[in-house]
Amino acid sequence: AQSVSQHNHHVILSEAASLELGCNYSYGGTVNLFWYVQYPGQHLQLLLKYFSGDPLVKGIKGFEAEFIKSKFSFNLRKPSVQWSDTAEYFCAVIFLGGSYIPTFGRGTSLIVHP
Amino acid sequence: DARVTQTPRHKVTEMGQEVTMRCQPILGHNTVFWYRQTMMQGLELLAYFRNRAPLDDSGMPKDRFSAEMPDATLATLKIQPSEPRDSAVYFCASGPEGTSYEQYFGPGTRLTVT
Numbered sequence: 001a002q003s004v005s006q007h008n009h010h011v012i013l014s015e016a017a018s019l020e021l022g023c024n025y026s027y028g029g030t031v032n033l034f035w036y037v038q039y040p041g042q043h044l045q046l047l048l049k050y051f052s053g054d055p056l057v058k059g060i061k062g063f064e065a066e067f068i069k070s071k072f073s074f075n076l077r078k079p080s081v082q083w084s085d086t087a088e089y090f091c092a093v094i095f096l097g098g099s100y101i102p103t104f105g106r107g108t109s110l111i112v113h114p
Numbered sequence: 115d116a117r118v119t120q121t122p123r124h125k126v127t128e129m130g131q132e133v134t135m136r137c138q139p140i141l142g143h144n145t146v147f148w149y150r151q152t153m154m155q156g157l158e159l160l161a162y163f164r165n166r167a168p169l170d171d172s173g174m175p176k177d178r179f180s181a182e183m184p185d186a187t188l189a190t191l192k193i194q195p196s197e198p199r200d201s202a203v204y205f206c207a208s209g210p211e212g213t214s215y216e217q218y219f220g221p222g223t224r225l226t227v228t
Contacts, residue, residue, distance in 0.1 A: 032215055043220060043222050046216050101170060104157050
């Protein structure tokens with residue numbers, strides 16, 4: 001079955017530290033890739049997406065992600081985190097040619113200490 | 115700024131009562147999803163509609179849950195009878211079918227069944 005893995009379940013950082021959250025998926029075909037963010041008590045919001053073109057994608061709030069097809073990965077990065085980045089981060093993959101229902105990872109909880 | 119709306123935002127009910135949650139997708143979006151989020155299970159897909167037709171409800175307990183789209187502007191999720199284990203946040207999301215298939219989430223309905 002197609003799956004999405006987020007290896008880091010909980011990440012704790014200090015402000016200004018660099019961030020990288022891992023996301024891997026299990027499918028070798030064509031995919032659309034997403035990172036969503038859920039701030040405490042709020043709903044999921046789209047952070048960035050990749051569906052074609054430049055594999056380095058820039059999103060809102062200084063986040064970026066790189067699609068590495070050979071590694072089936074779509075890691076999320078931010079060079080310098082802020083306290084306001086404290087949130088849950090979800091990676092999602094749509095396996096094109098299938099049902100077009102996104103498969104979500106379990107999420108990574110990020111806490112940034114001021 | 116188009117948004118997915120959900121009502122009610124909070125619902126407290128007693129076990130055995132019927133609960134109806136409503137969602138208004140973004141105008142023009144033709145896919146609608148219902149998710150349930152809990153600490154233990156994370157984000158679970160309950161139902162998926164495309165052009166108002168239910169395409170996947172395999173994640174939904176059929177004996178007590180039902181999901182419908184009576185028209186393009188309204189999706190409903192009903193629980194009858196409700197049980198304490200149904201306590202969760204229920205999110206509706208809509209999306210345009212096209213190139214990237216991203217989702218736009220509503221604010222959620224926080225359901226507490228006592």
